[in-house]
Amino acid sequence: MSGVGKVTGFLSRLTRKAPPPARAAVAGPERVEADPAPEPVVSTKALRKFVGALRQCPSPTLLDLGPVLGPNIQYFGEQLGCKVIVEDVFESLDRFEEEGRPSDLPAFLETRFPQPAESVDGILCWNLFDFLDRPSADVVAAHVMRLLKPNGVLFGMFATDRGAEARFTKFVVVDDDAFRHREYSRPRARRAAMQNRDIGHLFGELRVSDLFLLQTRVREVLFRKPGYRLNK
């Protein structure tokens, strides 16, 4: 019996399939070179709806609050035809933490967004609000609500618990249904896990159009700014 079990185990090891290769990045000649470290590919539910909303705009303008990524620029800029504005708030957060004056961040963020009101069709917040303290979050949320056009969409991710090993993560768009997670910078504890009602209060002028709870215990939330778009 034990011999049969050994043979079966040996055969199963022989026939075990290799792990599937990582999904291909966004097609394009300027593809970022593959990082030797494995980067998990995680599915997303809200991105497809976010992209769908952008596709309805004739010349959408997108504001990205995360770090600039070549594949994302190609995806949103070249494939979707968006004008992409990059305002890396993570970089500001990191810099103020390093300089030992995180309390100055809200005042800095007040002047961080020079764009005119209602000039943006979509905003990518990623998981920024997991790392901001409440005063900074209030400032960024106020700017976000100001910048969005009527019917504009906001994409955000919110963890359901405090992650002890949280790191800033770059979300590289693979396609409409998947991100590749690329960790960077030093570990940084999340400030807090916001409750749904807190998120609702934070973006008081917006309404939640979709909320997905993923298996990764992350909530993906799509907000829309109420109003009617004028056809220009």
Next chain:
Amino acid sequence: MWKRDESVRPTVGREPVQPTAPGGAAAHGLETDLRRPGDVRDVVNIGKSVVIKGELNGSEDLTVEGYVDGTIELKDHVLTIGPHGRIKAEIFAKAVVVLGKVNGNVTASEKVDIRDNGSVEGNIVAPRVAIAEGAHFRGSVDMQRKPEAVKPPEAPKAETKPVAQAPNGSKP
């Protein structure tokens, strides 16, 4: 017997330069030189110690390792900002490769390539944009193909017919 005239031979390892800085461009410490006036090379280098303030026009590829403040216009050629290059200017070129620092808007008819450790703060208009991991960028990227967008703004001329303009003065 047929010995080459060494006096006109360019120095190996140094590129000749065509300084094209009309409009009051002031160059200090130009470390490159013209070896042979008739010899037109494809690539021009502006060295680390060179400071140019004003309008920089050219009809050949250009590599900048120095400091330029003003406007750079290389309509049909490639502009490379070297690792030591510091640009505070509006840039118009066929293709722009950034390894140094650029503060200003960049317009390219073909491609903008921000390499690792390259930095751009400004708005980019180009049909293709590549941004490497580790590059710094703040501004906007517009990749829609707008033929008129790659042309630098021209001053109105007296002999040209006036073009209908929007009330706010923007181009139609």
